[in-house]
Amino acid sequence: MRSIAIGKTFAASALALAVSFGAxxxxxxxxxxxxxxxxxxxxxxxxxxxxxxxxxxxxxxxxVKYLQPAWAFSFGGEKQRGQESQPLIKDGVMYVTGSYSRxxxxxxxxxxxxxxxxxxxxxxxxxxxxxxxxxxxxxxDKVYFGxxxxxxxxxxxxxxxxxxxxxxxxxxxxxxxxAAPIVVNGKLITGVSGGExxxxxxxxxxDANTGDLLWTRPTVEGHMGYVYKNGKKIxxxxxxxxxxxxxxxxxxxxxxxxTWLGGTYDPETDTLFFGTGNPAPWNSHLRPGDNLYSxxxxxxxxxxxxxxxxxxxxxxxxxxxDGVNELISFDLKEKGxxxxxxxxxxxNGFFYVLNREDGSFIRGFPFVDxxxxxxxxxxxxGRPILKEGGRPGNPADLDGEKGETVVAFPAFLGxxxxxxxxxxxxxELFYVPSNEWSMDIWNEPxxxxxxxxxxxxxxxxxxxxxxxxxxxxxxxxxxxKEVWRQNNPAPLWGGVMTTAGGLVxxxxxxGFLKAFDAKTGKELWKFNTGSGxxxxxxxxxxxxxxxxxxxxxxxxxxxxxxxxxxxxxxDFNQGGMVWTFKLPxxxxxxx
Numbered sequence: 001m002r003s004i005a006i007g008k009t010f011a012a013s014a015l016a017l018a019v020s021f022g023a024x025x026x027x028x029x030x031x032x033x034x035x036x037x038x039x040x041x042x043x044x045x046x047x048x049x050x051x052x053x054x055x056x057x058x059x060x061x062x063x064v065k066y067l068q069p070a071w072a073f074s075f076g077g078e079k080q081r082g083q084e085s086q087p088l089i090k091d092g093v094m095y096v097t098g099s100y101s102r103x104x105x106x107x108x109x110x111x112x113x114x115x116x117x118x119x120x121x122x123x124x125x126x127x128x129x130x131x132x133x134x135x136x137x138x139x140x141d142k143v144y145f146g147x148x149x150x151x152x153x154x155x156x157x158x159x160x161x162x163x164x165x166x167x168x169x170x171x172x173x174x175x176x177x178x179a180a181p182i183v184v185n186g187k188l189i190t191g192v193s194g195g196e197x198x199x200x201x202x203x204x205x206x207d208a209n210t211g212d213l214l215w216t217r218p219t220v221e222g223h224m225g226y227v228y229k230n231g232k233k234i235x236x237x238x239x240x241x242x243x244x245x246x247x248x249x250x251x252x253x254x255x256x257x258x259t260w261l262g263g264t265y266d267p268e269t270d271t272l273f274f275g276t277g278n279p280a281p282w283n284s285h286l287r288p289g290d291n292l293y294s295x296x297x298x299x300x301x302x303x304x305x306x307x308x309x310x311x312x313x314x315x316x317x318x319x320x321x322d323g324v325n326e327l328i329s330f331d332l333k334e335k336g337x338x339x340x341x342x343x344x345x346x347x348n349g350f351f352y353v354l355n356r357e358d359g360s361f362i363r364g365f366p367f368v369d370x371x372x373x374x375x376x377x378x379x380x381x382g383r384p385i386l387k388e389g390g391r392p393g394n395p396a397d398l399d400g401e402k403g404e405t406v407v408a409f410p411a412f413l414g415x416x417x418x419x420x421x422x423x424x425x426x427x428e429l430f431y432v433p434s435n436e437w438s439m440d441i442w443n444e445p446x447x448x449x450x451x452x453x454x455x456x457x458x459x460x461x462x463x464x465x466x467x468x469x470x471x472x473x474x475x476x477x478x479x480x481k482e483v484w485r486q487n488n489p490a491p492l493w494g495g496v497m498t499t500a501g502g503l504v505x506x507x508x509x510x511g512f513l514k515a516f517d518a519k520t521g522k523e524l525w526k527f528n529t530g531s532g533x534x535x536x537x538x539x540x541x542x543x544x545x546x547x548x549x550x551x552x553x554x555x556x557x558x559x560x561x562x563x564x565x566x567x568x569x570x571d572f573n574q575g576g577m578v579w580t581f582k583l584p585x586x587x588x589x590x591x
Contacts, residue, residue, distance in 0.1 A: 060501030071111030075576030082555020115160030135180030146177025179262030191259025198254035256280030275324035283456030284318030309359035347414030365480030461563035484521030495536025507533020531575025
């Protein structure tokens with residue numbers, strides 16, 4: 001057995017050296033141009049802007065029916081939980097993360113493993129919503145990812161050996177990292193998870209080469225930001241100016257606003273965009289006020305962590321409508337002008353179009369069928385117009401143990417949860433993975449205790465329809481109209497990708513990776529991967545052929561928190577693989 005193990009290690013090392021021969025360091029220019037490149041994918045989002053749009057046309061609406069499996073790689077072991085990762089591709093090597101804070105380098109031509117890294121996780125980690133990981137960052141000769149015990153890990157991309165490991169926060173307080181970090185100008189930037197435990201959200205930047213902390217920016221009003229220079233910790237302003245402006249008493253000290261989904265970056269304005277999660281606790285009657293910067297989009301200077309502007313989608317959130325959804329930069333062309341815009345589809349059911357230079361509201365509209373907690377948005381500010389009786393009741397108004405229950409659309413898992421949407425500059429449409437569900441929600445008394453759940457609420461999720469929950473939508477950001485939709489029986493929980501070939505790809509919990517016509521929504525191709533697809537697909541060109549890859553493995557928050565929805569998904573099998581497909585050269589013409 002020993003000789004076999006040694007032989008396998010030698011073979012893998014030799015293969016790694018062979019594949020890495022000719023491999024190059026990832027540069028700032030590579031990251032800046034990722035949205036234009038076709039032979040690599042070196043950013044989470046297929047470009048800093050997060051549009052998830054590929055300029056490739058080789059694979060298109062006429063020949064996608066010939067797309068076929070090239071190889072599949074198993075994540076192995078018994079650790080088969082939700083696989084929400086997006087692969088990266090560089091110099092013929094795929095870097096993909098998996099559940100329980102694992103990462104692999106795989107030969108992108110053959111699917112053979114080059115190396116594997118398993119984070120050594122302590123007992124007592126507290127991820128709220130499955131042990132998932134959404135992806136990595138790559139820069140220079142290193143590849144990076146965050147772990148469930150709230151650390152950043154830097155590995156040599158060619159060997160998988162550890163270069164440095166840094167603690168970002170204390171997992172025993174409820175912190176974790178599940179999102180892909182982002183590298184901007186040599187800074188490795190990350191958010192944190194843990195809003196259900198009364199942590200304080202933050203965004204931090206580290207030197208990508210050394211792992212040294214460069215700046216930290218809390219996302220709850222009242223907390224001091226810092227920059228670090230020459231070994232000195234220097235104050236850089238209190239978030240929001242001072243405590244107590246939008247929070248009562250000391251509630252800001254355990255205010256949540258976790259930045260758990262990571263961020264995007266706009267090089268044109270040199271701005272990071274991070275979303276922030278729910279305020280803590282869920283019981284909103286304990287914290288009257290807007291509770292900044294929870295449930296917001298925050299624009300951050302990547303040089304020192306200063307907040308440039310913010311836009312709050314759900315002030316005094318009482319439904320767990322995190323505002324973490326990705327903010328995608330795009331050029332909005334209307335009335336003869338081009339506006340530097342950005343768009344986001346919020347968990348609260350509204351789609352927002354903002355000016356990304358100053359955060360001003362351009363327009364907003366529902367993207368789900370039913371919203372019960374608000375009647376609309378203020379046309380000038382975008383602030384929600386609350387519906388009377390839409391907020392779950394205050395326990396103090398009844399017996400003090402449980403407040404009045406309300407039925408809320410959408411459910412707390414959101415009109416759209418973590419799964420990223422895509423934008424096509426060709427069709428000028430956003431492709432939004434969404435869900436139609438409601439919840440019974442009520443409030444309860446609660447007190448903060450370090451490392452314990454800090455909700456003060458109860459809930460039961462229900463499907464809004466008998467025959468479908470998930471809806472893939474094409475939304476027009478100019479008119480707010482739904483151009484087309486594809487209903488799906490189970491809730492959609494995977495990301496979306498679109499291409500210049502006129503295609504939209506996404507996965508389903510039923511196990512399918514599907515391709516649709518970007519203009520009409522017609523389903524053109526599908527393949528069952530054997531487990532639910534909750535990852536995000538990517539595409540690239542190698543040896544003159546176009547490839548598509550996606551992670552497969554059912555899990556995530558739905559089977560944990562889905563209430564009556566769990567009946568719809570209870571028979572889905574878990575898994576853990578990355579599938580890769582290609583269009584053979586002789587099928588390019590699509591005859």
